[in-house]
Amino acid sequence: MAGSDHTFPHPPAGGDAGRSLLGRLNVIQGDITVQQVDAIVNAANSALKRGGGVDGAIHRAAGPDLQRELDTVGGCPTGECRISNAYRLPSKRLIHCVGPVWRGGGANEDKDLAGCYRSALELASQHGLATLAFPAISTGIYGFPPDRAARIAIDTVLAGLGDFPSIREIRFICFDTATADLYRDLLAEISKRRA
Ligand code: ADP
Numbered sequence: 001m002a003g004s005d006h007t008f009p010h011p012p013a014g015g016d017a018g019r020s021l022l023g024r025l026n027v028i029q030g031d032i033t034v035q036q037v038d039a040i041v042n043a044a045n046s047a048l049k050r051g052g053g054v055d056g057a058i059h060r061a062a063g064p065d066l067q068r069e070l071d072t073v074g075g076c077p078t079g080e081c082r083i084s085n086a087y088r089l090p091s092k093r094l095i096h097c098v099g100p101v102w103r104g105g106g107a108n109e110d111k112d113l114a115g116c117y118r119s120a121l122e123l124a125s126q127h128g129l130a131t132l133a134f135p136a137i138s139t140g141i142y143g144f145p146p147d148r149a150a151r152i153a154i155d156t157v158l159a160g161l162g163d164f165p166s167i168r169e170i171r172f173i174c175f176d177t178a179t180a181d182l183y184r185d186l187l188a189e190i191s192k193r194r195a
Pocket of ligand 1: 030031032033043044052053054055057099135136137138139140141142143144173174175176179
């Protein structure tokens with residue numbers, strides 16, 4: 001497997017509900033396209049047309065049938081997501097989230113980003129997908145501040161996991177060391193607060 005695996009933190013035996021939710025989160029530095037999970041989450045655009053960044057990598061790895069399927073879907077509003085087959089990727093399905101473009105913070109960006117994570121969990125739960133890998137949605141070409149985005153990602157997923165008990169594992173796939181450190185630091189902070 002590419003990158004380094006870090007489960008954080010390990011669920012404490014007999015720990016309270018909040019701490020066991022944290023035990024379902026992993027931070028992994030590496031490439032999302034090699035993740036062996038039920039659903040790989042994509043950071044897509046609202047037209048669901050092949051783009052750059054993680055979307056480009058996912059299309060490249062999945063093959064041209066992915067775009068053919070997405071063309072039948074016809075697009076997706078910001079803050080929502082759509083499901084597709086995974087084709088040559090190792091997951092069962094793909095979940096395409098449309099993150100907000102950062103416009104300075106006053107254009108519902110936080111709410112739309114949280115909507116991506118929330119709706120992806122909801123869709124995964126509806127389709128019986130128990131393990132998910134998320135990229136850092138909106139933090140590349142869309143320019144969302146990485147620290148703010150990571151807080152929203154973690155907070156929204158932690159809140160959502162309580163509502164969707166069938167989801168066993170969430171992997172936050174960080175492409176670079178700085179992003180992985182950011183997620184690990186935030187999780188350490190939350191874990192300390194809940195201890
Ligand atoms: P957006 O348009 O939503 O900003 P990007 O794809 O430009 O999406 O970037 C989102 C995040 O995905 C960035 O942190 C970027 O470094 C990361 N990324 C790019 N390629 C990959 C990949 N193959 N696996 C995991 N993360 C990736």
